[in-house]
Amino acid sequence: MTVAERSVEPLHRRLGLTDDELDAIVDRVGGRDPNDLELAMFSVMWSEHCSYKSSKPLLRTLPTAGEGVVAGPGENAGVISIGDGLAVAFKIESHNHPSAVEPYQGAATGVGGILRDIFTMGARPIAVLDALRFGDPGDARTRHLVDGVVRGVGGYGNCVGVPTVGGELVFDPSYIGNPLVNVMAIGLLEEHRLTLASAPGPGNLVVLFGSTTGRDGIGGASVLASATFTHDDPSKRPSVQVGDPFAEKLLIEASLELIERGLVEGLQDLGAGGITCATSETADRAGTGIAIDLDAIPRREPDMEPFEVLISESQERMCAAVRPDRWEEVREVCERWGLPVAIIGRVTDDGDLSVTSAGHELARIPARALTSDAIVHERAGSAPPHRRAAPAPGVSIDPSDRLPERGMDPGAVLLALLGSANLASRRPIFEQYDSTVGADTVAGPGRGAAVLRVRGTTRALVASTDGNQAVGALDPYLGAALSVAEATRNVSITGARPLGVTNCLNYGDPTRPEAFWQLQEGVRGLADACRALGVPVTGGNVSLYNESPGGAIAPTAEIGVVGLLEDVALLVGPAFVAEGDEILLIGEVTPGLSGSAYAALAGAAVEDGPPGLDLAREAALQAGIREAIARGLVASAQDVSGGGLAVALAEAAVWSGLGATTRVAVANSPAVELFGESPSRIVVTCQPRFAPALTLLARQHGLSVEPLGTVGGDRLVIELAGAGATGAAEERGSRIADALEVPVAALRHAWDHGLPRALGWED
């Protein structure tokens, strides 16, 4: 647009505010017209990102109460007690759009942002998990994004010294043009140090410390610049934010020292919305106001406009409420850590956020109007036509689900799956991360959930992130519910009890009824699953407008779970442990191949729905495996997820170097038995003498148990027993053997090389 064209559009629209929203603003500031600066502040605070104006009503339906919850949604991070006066803080957040523009800095600042949410509460960050989603790995742009994002996550996390212990890497065509970069952080704190983001006590000082304020990340509101400047030199206001992990490290140490020494009344990090957001939120939470002295804010650049200073998203900054008699000590701490620090305002009792410069008041807005009283939209959702409901678990398997008539034998399919971009080893990614700094990593990335010991106790924290866009695309409710089930299952099979759920809801444009319906369904699935599994939702983040010219992303509810293992000595891993151990499958296979890795590989437009989820069964399964582990009956436990039973067995073999000889009863369809991804199933191994007790215990929990075979040898053998097998073989002109037999070395090779090949890092 030319300046001329722009000037015909009223400013509020150019700032992305609708006319109704402008009316609501006028109404909130007492009937007068807001000035340009105030409008800029509203435009940022009423953005979807800061205000949750489309999702708020839905999020209210999530279950948030739970055992030991100390802080829930609304705070910077969820906090749950873990005993001994300790608590864990955790939260997941998206940095999708910045990463699409500048992958390295987008991902790096994403890590920085979520870490600040953790230490703002008084917790020392102890782990990061990165859940990444991209388009086709063969596409050049995608490869550029993967490389940049992974370098960015590592470049930041490695430097601040927080181990990256887990995450996800998923390729799906729907993410082309709109990758997902969701980062979860976990912190540990002494419960009595819990610090909230509020600015209590009129008369207290508002202190800004950390990096100076520059023009970065002004993004949308920079149209104001063209309104205020005669000439608009874009290079003057870059919207790309650059992260400084060293500054973040200093910020972590300084913030934790301030909290330990009781020098701050409240602490808030600066993220989206910059100073405007941090001050209005802390004032609103405390029921106070804040008077900002604009001229006191340390700047990185000369002649910045007031709106630039107030909404800049310069990274690595914190804002504290400090008692006047503590100021000297606060300054001393910040200076020792080499951080600029300044008093930028005072806490007042008028409930307003006011901005003054050179004695002139530039803005005055009720703090709550910018935050808790921001506009909320009741959007309308509508389901797309003809979708297929998932078959309920228990429905007998449809014989039409079968290996495609391409002479594929199951061994070849298994190798193809293990070497596929979505299932192959993620080592080439997580090797670029420091996963052991902190010297608490008991189980790092690569094999199911991450495990961190809690020093000075017998306990350990267990974490996993999971999402399921493939099923989500077919059924957003089921996709979200399955993600909760898988993430909690990954935690439970180590023996740990899931404490809470954090979530990142990645969806499309909420003004499109179908996209909003997907969000509604996702939240419903999330809520139902959390209720059924008895885990509270303690926090999360919503990322909407994930659309590109190519269309909207597959609805993706990314789930992060943290669990507590009371005695780390009882930890159980997913890899086989010893020759001769018995292998049992706990849980039943149910029909449905849609949304599976097998369906994607076979390219078969599988006409059945995705497999259904019975939440009561899932809950029983997780309770059962936790009890079995606590009683010392279990040698290894591996959940059946991507690639189905065959891949679960193959992974356990590759990770241990031990083969296995198994026999799977095929009711109807070998494809469903071997590669189906129906949930609520675990491959468990145990010493033979424990098998009866384990079987009994599982049955007591109402779970079906099928003995599969024994661990040992140097190859994985899966015999297909029963009518289904031979039947299928004949139909296929006996091109498929009734037994799958692959050397573990071959499985390992496929698994090791799949990802580098897919990304063109190796040929």
Place this chain on the structure above:
Amino acid sequence: MSIHRYAVNVTPKPGILDPQGRAVEGSLGHLGIEGVSAIRVGRRVEMTVDAADEAAARAVVERLAAELLANPLIEAYAIESIGGIA
């Protein structure tokens, strides 16, 4: 054909945070160095180009700089001729 040597200087755009430069500035005190400010740290890439003529050579460098060496979102670049060799 003629052979030329070029350097491409890549520096952070004005307004873009330069953590490297800040880190160096932070260390000046320790070195007891005074009067140095506005430090920007970038990359310098030197190369030999074999092309029909000076103009063709520069065009190649221009492309390399724009497409590979600099990230246009946050970096600016300048091309410097450091001697043609026959």
Place this chain on the structure above:
Amino acid sequence: MSIHRYAVNVTPKPGILDPQGRAVEGSLGHLGIEGVSAIRVGRRVEMTVDAADEAAARAVVERLAAELLANPLIEAYAIESIGGIA
């Protein structure tokens, strides 16, 4: 007092491994760029120096380059004046 702007160009010494240079050369093919060789990737540090006179300023830069910006074991450096300001 006078203000000067300098650049210090730091490049890997001949014979020292330069994996970055190799990496850039490696990607020339994808870009379809020909005739470029002997690529060396180094650092460029630009700074403003406030000193009594040109000579004093250069001395400061010299020290900064020798002690901090370049590692004599593996890197060579060259100082470039990029404009004095009054």
Place this chain on the structure above:
Amino acid sequence: MPVRIGVVVFPGSNCDRDTIHALALAGAEPVELWHEQASLDGVAAVVLPGGFAYGDYLRAGVIARFSPVMRAVAAFAGDGGLVLGICNGFQVLAEAGLVPGALLRNRKLRFLGREVRIAAERLDTPFTHALGSRGPLRMPIAHGEGCYFADPATLDALELEGRVLFRYVDGDGAAAAEDDRFANPNGSLRAIAGVLNDAGNVAGLMPHPERASEPILGSDQGAAIIRSLVESAAIAANAAPAAVGTR
């Protein structure tokens, strides 16, 4: 009374806590040495831990060398004091010229965090005497600039004078080839993972023994390196080392 061992804390150190923990497990009394202090508080030995001393954007370890504490460490080392640099600590020692060589970016130009296997070249040094055998020892690396470099003459001298302390080794425990991307993760010349200064009282290594000091962390094969230092320091301070603490 346990021997006091200093752990230098630069603002960007991030393995200081881990190192302090491992030293305590080995029976020492760890003492934090803040980067701005010019005295070493009379410690019997000094460890430079891993991390990113001052951000290390320019070149790993370079800025640290000018800090007050490093001037003190240099003097301490000059008087024969025991100094161990781990990862970034090794980079700092190299930049300060307290050990020979330089640490270049990993050949693959990527940060690498994973377990490696190293073997001690000598068991008669203050840093290895408690090892019992040369290894191989399993412990993590986590660095972007760990490719050991020195000119051929220096390398030959190091070999000749037995100042190569650790090497990356392959599956058979033999020194890893330079192009063995797995065994020699960063492409270090002659697979050098750790070196000694000429007097033998200053050592640097890239792998992290402190992260391999307890079985629960997947390996405790680094503990003996820490213990060697603690015992040597105790002798130097002619104080008996306390009984090794238990978890």
